Amino acid sequence: MKSYTQIPPGTQILIGRAARRRRVFERAICSVFEGWSYEEIIPPIFDYYDVFAKGWGQEEQIYRFIDREGNILALRPEFTSLVAKTVATRLASSAKPIRLYYSGEVLRFEKPKGGRQREFAQIGIEHYGGSGKSADVEILLIAVETFQRLGIPNFQINLGSVDFFGGIVDRMELPKEQIDALKEVLNIKDQPGLEALLQNLPLEDRRKKILRAVPHLTGGRAVIAEARSLVKNSRSVEALDHLEEIYSIFERLDLAQHLTIDLGEIRGFHYYTGILFRAYVHGLGFEVASGGRYDGLPAAFGEDVPAVGFSFSLDRLEQMVTPAMESSDADAAAIDVDSNFEKALQLRRSGKAVKLCL
Amino acid sequence: MLVIALCKGRFLEPSLDLLARSGIGFSEDVASSRKLIFDSEDKRHRVVLVKPADVPTYVEYGAADIGIAGRDVLLETRADVLQPLDLNFGHCKIAVAGPRGARSINGSDHPTVRVATKYPHITIDYYNARGIPVEIIPLSGSIELAPLIGLADRIVDVVETGRTLNDNGLEILEVIAESSARLLINRAGYQTKREEVRGLIEALGKVVV
Numbered sequence: 001m002k003s004y005t006q007i008p009p010g011t012q013i014l015i016g017r018a019a020r021r022r023r024v025f026e027r028a029i030c031s032v033f034e035g036w037s038y039e040e041i042i043p044p045i046f047d048y049y050d051v052f053a054k055g056w057g058q059e060e061q062i063y064r065f066i067d068r069e070g071n072i073l074a075l076r077p078e079f080t081s082l083v084a085k086t087v088a089t090r091l092a093s094s095a096k097p098i099r100l101y102y103s104g105e106v107l108r109f110e111k112p113k114g115g116r117q118r119e120f121a122q123i124g125i126e127h128y129g130g131s132g133k134s135a136d137v138e139i140l141l142i143a144v145e146t147f148q149r150l151g152i153p154n155f156q157i158n159l160g161s162v163d164f165f166g167g168i169v170d171r172m173e174l175p176k177e178q179i180d181a182l183k184e185v186l187n188i189k190d191q192p193g194l195e196a197l198l199q200n201l202p203l204e205d206r207r208k209k210i211l212r213a214v215p216h217l218t219g220g221r222a223v224i225a226e227a228r229s230l231v232k233n234s235r236s237v238e239a240l241d242h243l244e245e246i247y248s249i250f251e252r253l254d255l256a257q258h259l260t261i262d263l264g265e266i267r268g269f270h271y272y273t274g275i276l277f278r279a280y281v282h283g284l285g286f287e288v289a290s291g292g293r294y295d296g297l298p299a300a301f302g303e304d305v306p307a308v309g310f311s312f313s314l315d316r317l318e319q320m321v322t323p324a325m326e327s328s329d330a331d332a333a334a335i336d337v338d339s340n341f342e343k344a345l346q347l348r349r350s351g352k353a354v355k356l357c358l
Numbered sequence: 359m360l361v362i363a364l365c366k367g368r369f370l371e372p373s374l375d376l377l378a379r380s381g382i383g384f385s386e387d388v389a390s391s392r393k394l395i396f397d398s399e400d401k402r403h404r405v406v407l408v409k410p411a412d413v414p415t416y417v418e419y420g421a422a423d424i425g426i427a428g429r430d431v432l433l434e435t436r437a438d439v440l441q442p443l444d445l446n447f448g449h450c451k452i453a454v455a456g457p458r459g460a461r462s463i464n465g466s467d468h469p470t471v472r473v474a475t476k477y478p479h480i481t482i483d484y485y486n487a488r489g490i491p492v493e494i495i496p497l498s499g500s501i502e503l504a505p506l507i508g509l510a511d512r513i514v515d516v517v518e519t520g521r522t523l524n525d526n527g528l529e530i531l532e533v534i535a536e537s538s539a540r541l542l543i544n545r546a547g548y549q550t551k552r553e554e555v556r557g558l559i560e561a562l563g564k565v566v567v
Contacts, residue, residue: 114419158549189543192444215442218552260549280546285420287546 010109010118022121025150025314026103029123032146033101036138038125041100043082049074054300055081057270061108075107079122080271080294080309087128088303096129096305103314114286116315124291124311128298131306133245136275136293139308140246143279143289144258146312152320154282158218158262161243161275162292164227165266167235168210172203182211186266189215217263220256221247227263242275271297277310281320288316360403360547360554363422365410369539372447373426377405380561402554414439414542423547423555429537430516434477440548442559443541446566450516450537452480453530455523457505460512460531468511474504475514484514484534502526 007013014022030040049064049072056062056078063075076082079102087098103123112118125142127135140157147155165186169179178201185193194215198208210230217223224244231237243261250256268276274293281288291310298305334355337344344354364373370389377383383399388407396405408416413427414437426445430452454473461467474495475481485492495510502522504510513528516537523529541562548555 154550156550189440189442189548191442193441218549260552262549278549280550282550285418285544285546 010112012117012119021318022314025318026121026123028149029146029312030101030103032142032149033125035145036099036125036142038099038101038142041083041086041102042104043076043079043086043102045105046073046075047082047085048072051085051301052077052081055084055271055297058108061110063107063109077108078106079104079124079311080126080297083126083309084128084294084297084307085301087126087305087307088298088301091128092303097135098128099125100128101125114284114316115319116286116313121314122311123314124289124309126307126309128305128307130308131295133242133249135306135308136242137246137249139291139310140250140259140277141253141255143277143291143310143312144255146289147258147279147281150317150320152281152317155258155279155288156260156282157258157277157279158260158265159243159246159275159277160262160265161239162266162268162272163239163274164231164236164243164263165214167233167237167239168207168214168231170235171233172207174201183266186211186215186264189264191215214266215264218260218265220261221251223261223263239274246275268292269294275308279312281317284316284319286316288313288320359401360424360551360558361422362403362405363408363413363416363425363427364405365413365427366407367410369410369426369428369448370407372445372539376426376445376562376565377403379565380558403558411435417542417544420544420546423544423551424558425542426539427542428516429535429540430477430480432540432542433535433537434479436479437542438545440543440545441540442543443563443566445539445541445562448537448539450518451530452477452514452534452537453517454484454512454514454532454534455502455505455517455528456512456531458527458529471512472510473512473514474501474510476501477514480534481514502528 049062052062052074053059058077062077065073067073083100083102091098101124104121105119106122107119109118125139127139143157181197185197194211198211213230217227224240227240247256247259247261250259265278271294272292273295276292277290278287279289289310289312293308295306298307334353335347336357337347337354338357344356347354364370374388382403384396385399386396388396388405394407406422410427411431413425414432414435416422417425417439418437428448432441470491470493471485472493472495473481474497476498478494478496481494482492495504497504501513501515504513505528506526514534517523517530520530541559543555
């Protein structure tokens with residue numbers, strides 16, 4: 001007989017102060033989302049496995065099980081596939097744009113790391129029906145306000161586009177294995193690894209030069225100019241135009257100090273189709289939020305509608321102690337009441353906290 | 359301030375040497391002290407000394423912004439870190455070795471190959487890619503002994519000169535990967551401390567021979 005003193009690896013229990021802290025963060029973030037007219041969606045904790053396999057893709061990380069009728073089900077590893085499916089089906093005839101936010105636990109079979117277990121809390125927004133830069137800017141501004149609301153001043157949003165690197169790769173006409181090998185070394189900015197690959201690739205010097213530059217294309221507006229000098233293909237150029245427009249808007253709003261153009265980051269779930277971003281906080285070794293555009297995802301569930309969104313990792317955000325959040329710990333002290341129920345009710349009716357001494 | 363994780367042991371001297379040549383010096387003798395934390399003379403860098411196998415972990419979690427470790431350790435820990443530079447020291451091979459003259463594993467002699475190693479992940483990846491069932495026998499030292507006394511059929515280990523293998527009647531059967539010292543960078547730190555981190559990568563890149 002197994003001893004059940006321990007809970008399964010990757011799960012956790014929040015009690016008292018830790019739970020209160022979680023809810024304070026959650027409420028603060030939800031109020032930002034609601035302030036931008038996002039409505040809450042509470043999806044089920046599990047759905048058919050295919051929804052996540054088709055949408056999210058990381059099959060090896062999905063907890064799956066079989067119901068009594070033999071259907072394969074899965075505990076949600078993320079919200080976006082679930083929400084996209086709902087928008088493409090139940091909400092198909094609703095007026096666009098549709099703005100939704102969610103908050104809850106997701107489960108992934110992955111190595112617990114950076115304060116994030118296998119079960120962890122995600123909170124995020126999804127914007128359906130807006131294809132242009134306005135929707136992109138809207139969600140970025142909401143991300144910015146979220147950090148500000150939490151009292152985290154030193155945050156940085158790294159903005160890139162899958163189309164910049166996509167356009168470069170399209171032109172190279174390489175077999176998939178070679179592209180994967182290139183992505184692998186670029187993903188870890190492995191300069192010697194890249195050189196070793198380039199030696200054996202039938203590419204013109206101009207294209208090799210682009211690939212050598214990609215890992216370092218990170219910074220302010222100057223990065224866009226540098227990237228322009230490297231690429232000519234229309235897909236990459238349009239991606240740069242788009243990023244530049246967003247950057248200009250941020251400059252006008254005096255928020256560009258929080259935005260970093262990052263064309264060297266090529267990681268991301270396969271469903272991303274346009275902008276892609278990750279948010280970092282100074283002093284934390286892991287990203288705390290990520291998001292981007294995933295126009296093809298609702299179409300995979302039957303309704304072709306553009307989509308953009310992001311999610312924050314609450315478990316990681318909570319590691320950033322912010323005075324604004326901690327002060328709410330000091331709730332009104334409960335008044336001790338000595339088995340006097342009348343007195344207790346009276347105090348409760350006047351809104352006071354009570355604690356019965358039993 | 360940038361935190362740099364260095365390995366104790368044979369990597370320490372060449373690592374400190376590289377740092378010194380890129381302008382990061384220490385007033386104390388890092389190599390002979392018992393201390394584990396040292397601030398550089400310019401107070402802009404802090405070196406922490408950890409076990410070689412732990413360097414990728416310190417960097418992946420952001421406890422250190424930067425680290426120097428062998429590629430063998432990186433492959434084994436599978437740490438998700440940036441690896442921009444080959445520091446060109448600590449060269450060795452990660453190899454499968456077995457008794458001299460051993461036939462290649464083709465499945466007829468061994469339904470499951472027993473492999474003794476300090477590198478279980480690298481070993482599993484290697485045999486999985488070839489479809490050969492493998493039983494890992496985890497050891498932490500004197501790996502060469504295992505095939506000699508019947509504990510294992512093969513070993514997977516790092517090989518520098520090959521002398522230890524040779525002295526024990528073993529030989530390299532296949533090289534899995536080449537290894538040397540790598541510069542590791544935490545992903546978030548690369549973004550949030552970009553100027554400092556890039557400055558250091560550039561400085562080191564110039565002095566690596």
